[in-house]
Amino acid sequence: MPVKPEVLKVTPTARSRLFQVEELKLRFSNGVERTYERLASRGNGAVMIVAVDAQEHVILIREYAGGIEDYTLTLPKGLIDPGETPHIAADRELKEEAGFGANRLHTLKKMTAAPNYMGHRITVIIARDLYPCKLEGDEPEPMEVIRWPLARLDELVLQDEFTEGRAIAALYMTRHFLAVEGQ
Known part of the structure; x- marks a missing residue:
């Protein structure tokens, strides 16, 4: 089973009435660092x-x-x-x-x-x-x-x-x- 990457930083980059875009800086177990973008989960589902x-x-x-x-x-x-x-x-x-x-x-x-x-x-x-x-x-x-x-x-x-x-x-x-x- 892979080891989840370490979350180094979460930065909101854009927000609308319905959505928030975040930049997610991660460090994987092999030391490689990457930045992902995602639509953040908000609310109760x-x-x-x-x-x-x-x-x-x-x-x-x-x-x-x-x-x-x-x-x-x-x-x-x-x-x-x-x-x-x-x-x-x-x-x-x-x-x-x-x-x-x-x-x-x-x-x-x-x-x-x-x-x-x-x-x-x-x-x-x-x-x-x-x-x-x-x-x-x-x-x-x-x-x-x-x-x-x-x-x-x-x-x-x-x-x-x-x-x-x-x-x-x-x-x-x-x-x-x-x-x-x-x-």
């Missing part, structure tokens, strides 16, 4: 919700994604507010974005997107035993809600507007989890 209804459909949303300047089909997700657990945040975000609450929540996995450059983590949570419940959220416009049969997951990942790698991974892990749980 985030959740991504794989909501599965009684008919084995997943609940997807269509939302505007500023990073790609287009609408995208994805899973409900959002930040964990101060004082919330991941399960409380997942239930709240599902209500705000898709109009459903969940009686059963299961943490599937904590994931990263680009760990070489970002410290952000997202907790994938499976939500089941859904019921209608809408909360007002911070979205600028209502989200379109789409139900997609989990059995047709392979077709979904080929759709042009379904591109988020974390959502794709979450759905395949969910399908496997539900198959194993059902045995």
